[in-house]
Amino acid sequence: MTERRNNQGKTISSLFRENERKLHEAPSDRAWRQLEAKLDQRRNRHRVQLRRQYALAASLALLIGLIGLISWLAESAGQPAVAAARAPQIQLEDIPLQTVQTEPIAQQVAALSRQYQTAPHIEEGQSAQRIVPRPSRRPASQPVR
Amino acid sequence: MTEQELISRCQQEDRQAQRALYDRFAPVMFSVCRRYIQVYEDAEDVLAEAFYKVFTNIGQYKGEGSLEGWVRRIVVNEALMFLRKNHALRHAVEIDPRMEMADEITVVDELAAREILELLDQLPTGYRTVFNLYVLEGFKHREIADALNISINTSKSQLILAKKRLQELLAKAGYGDVALLSDNPETR
Numbered sequence: 320m321t322e323r324r325n326n327q328g329k330t331i332s333s334l335f336r337e338n339e340r341k342l343h344e345a346p347s348d349r350a351w352r353q354l355e356a357k358l359d360q361r362r363n364r365h366r367v368q369l370r371r372q373y374a375l376a377a378s379l380a381l382l383i384g385l386i387g388l389i390s391w392l393a394e395s396a397g398q399p400a401v402a403a404a405r406a407p408q409i410q411l412e413d414i415p416l417q418t419v420q421t422e423p424i425a426q427q428v429a430a431l432s433r434q435y436q437t438a439p440h441i442e443e444g445q446s447a448q449r450i451v452p453r454p455s456r457r458p459a460s461q462p463v464r
Numbered sequence: 465m466t467e468q469e470l471i472s473r474c475q476q477e478d479r480q481a482q483r484a485l486y487d488r489f490a491p492v493m494f495s496v497c498r499r500y501i502q503v504y505e506d507a508e509d510v511l512a513e514a515f516y517k518v519f520t521n522i523g524q525y526k527g528e529g530s531l532e533g534w535v536r537r538i539v540v541n542e543a544l545m546f547l548r549k550n551h552a553l554r555h556a557v558e559i560d561p562r563m564e565m566a567d568e569i570t571v572v573d574e575l576a577a578r579e580i581l582e583l584l585d586q587l588p589t590g591y592r593t594v595f596n597l598y599v600l601e602g603f604k605h606r607e608i609a610d611a612l613n614i615s616i617n618t619s620k621s622q623l624i625l626a627k628k629r630l631q632e633l634l635a636k637a638g639y640g641d642v643a644l645l646s647d648n649p650e651t652r
Contacts, residue, residue: 331630332599334575339600341577342495350494350508351486355479357516362477 467531474522482519489532493539499596500543502585514542540601544611551589583633591626598623
C-alpha cells in the first residue's frame with residue numbers, strides 16, 4: 320500500500336497504527352479467574368488420568384504376580400493345578416483284560432502235563448494202610464550214595 | 465526472571481510463572497481482542513481461551529521469533545475463530561478493488577483509546593476485521609483471504625470501504641478537515 324503523508328497530518332492507517340498502543344489495558348480479574356479455572360480443570364484431569372494409569376499398571380503387576388505365585392505353588396506341590404484345571408473332562412473306559420502267555424510257560428505246562436500222564440498210577444490205599452517207601456532192589460551190602 | 469526461565473517454568477505448569485507471563489502480555493493482547501470484538505466480556509473470554517492455548521502449547525514455541533509475536537498470533541487466531549463462529553464474515557460486499565480510492569490524509573494526529581475503539585466499533589464486523597488484520601497486524605490480502613475464507617478481492621474491497629467509513633466517521637466526529645486525496649489501490 321502506498322502510504323501518503325504530508326505536513327498537515329497522517330494517513331488513517333498510520334493514525335491507528337501509532338495510536339494503537341493507547342488501547343493497552345489490563346483485563347479485569349474475571350479473565351484470569353476464568354483462565355485459572357480452565358488450567359485447574361486440566362491439571363485435575365491430568366491427575367485423574369495419571370492415577371488411572373498407575374492403578375492399571377499396579378493391577379497388571381498384581382495379576383502377573385498372582386499368576387506367577389499360583390504356578391510356583393502348583394509346581395512345588397507336584398500338582399499342576401493350573402493344567403489340571405484346564406484339562407478336558409474325561410471318563411473311564413474298561414480295557415479288556417488280555418493274558419499273554421509266554422512260550423516258555425506254555426512249554427513248561429505242556430511238559431508237566433506229559434509228566435503227569437506218564438507217571439505211575441498211585442492206587443488209593445485202605446484206611447488201615449499207609450504209604451511207605453518201596454524197598455530198594457539194590458543189594459543190602461551196597462551202600463547208598 | 466528471564467523470558468527463557470519463564471517459558472521453561474510455564475512448560476512445567478508452574479502457576480506462578482503462568483501468572484507472570486499472563487501479566488506481562490495481557491494488556492497488549494487484550495487490546496488486540498478489543499479491536500476485533502466489540503463486547504468487553506466476549507473479548508475477555510477470547511483472551512482467556514487464547515492464553516489457555518498459549519499455556520497448553522507452549523512446548524511448541526521454539527524461540528523462533530519473539531514470544532510476544534507468537535502469543536499475538538494465537539490471540540488473533542482465537543479472535544478470528546470467535547468472529548467466524550458468531551458473525552457471517554463471508555457475507556461481505558465486494559467492490560472493484562481497482563477503483564480509485566478516496567483516502568486518507570487527515571489532520572488528526574492523536575486519537576484517544578476510547579475514540580479508537582468507538583471508531584472501530586462503528587465499522588461492520590467484516591470491515592473492522594480486515595482493517596485490523598491489514599493495517600494493525602500487517603497481514604497481506606492473500607493471508608486475510610485464507611484466514612477468513614474470503615476472496616482476495618473481497619479483502620481488498622473491505623479494506624477500502626473500512627477506510628472510507630473511518631474517514632467519514634472522523635469528519636463527522638469533528639476532527640477538522642479531512643483531505644480527500646486519491647490513493648493507489650491496495651497492492652500488498
